[in-house]
């Protein structure tokens with residue numbers, strides 16, 4: 001059997017008439033940048049995330065960056081975040097002139113280790129960015145409590161957590177703002193680049209709207225030096241259609257995850273943790289295994305592609321060594337980089353496909 005790591009084509013085919021009509025509407029009205037499709041998506045996504053405002057932008061990286069800029073973050077400031085994350089979290093912090101302070105992750109949740117946050121806070125710390133990695137939310141109640149105690153802002157990196165919930169509340173609704181990516185492979189993916197910030201702070205929203213459009217509220221009047229981070233009309237149209245299916249797709253991801261979970265028990269591998277107060281959306285299904293390279297090759301030889309998220313931690317990336325992470329003591333992050341493996345998971349994956357992957361893993365262990 002040949003398995004895909006992701007299958008965006010099958011998903012498109014399942015909603016083709018709606019998507020095609022929405023894209024044609026944008027073309028027929030020539031509303032290529034922002035415009036009604038983006039405005040409508042902003043409204044719908046705000047409601048979905050239980051926030052007052054959505055500012056649609058051109059990537060998740062822009063979403064993080066504009067949120068930090070609107071919060072007034074810049075040179076001399078420190079931003080505390082998780083060491084085990086996609087590079088963009090750290091990049092966005094560095095673009096503002098601030099310094100990312102990487103905190104090791106919890107071995108069970110693989111998210112920022114909340115017990116280690118306070119020792120990373122200094123007089124220069126302004127923001128905490130928890131990352132809801134792999135679709136599993138960080139404990140936002142504990143993080144918000146630490147932020148209140150130290151008078152810090154919380155910005156959620158929800159780029160892998162569209163629709164995830166903690167204690168019944170969605171990702172993005174806990175912090176002062178939440179940043180999302182709509183990169184095609186994310187749980188809610190555009191047909192190109194895309195991102196958004198959600199917030200219930202009207203002032204912050206107004207500032208971010210200005211920053212995404214060259215610092216202007218009124219055409220050709222530039223109150224501040226802004227950027228071009230606008231969302232394209234076609235992406236707004238595609239996202240507007242796909243948002244209606246997101247909950248259903250997240251349920252399908254949970255179906256596949258459950259399939260893996262029940263079939264991969266009793267093997268010398270760690271499975272993603274499941275806790276009662278968390279609704280996770282399995283952007284990725286990440287296992288930990290000592291003999292990772294061998295398993296990866298065995299699966300690949302049997303038609304099962306896997307990936308590693310992420311093989312080299314930020315503090316060891318060549319381009320980031322000068323950022324001063326060299327002496328960073330991040331043992332859990334370092335260990336995960338050597339043992340994690342992402343199995344294929346996507347809403348359209350069939351039970352049979354998931355069972356095939358599970359069988360091959362059992363076969364690898366001679367079970």
Ligand SMILES: *Cc1c(COP(=O)(O)O)cnc(C)c1O
Nearest residue numbers: 059060061086088159160181183
């Ligand atoms: C995808 C992602 C981003 C960046 O989003 P882009 O749209 O690719 O710029 C940031 N943080 C995390 C955790 C991500 O997974």
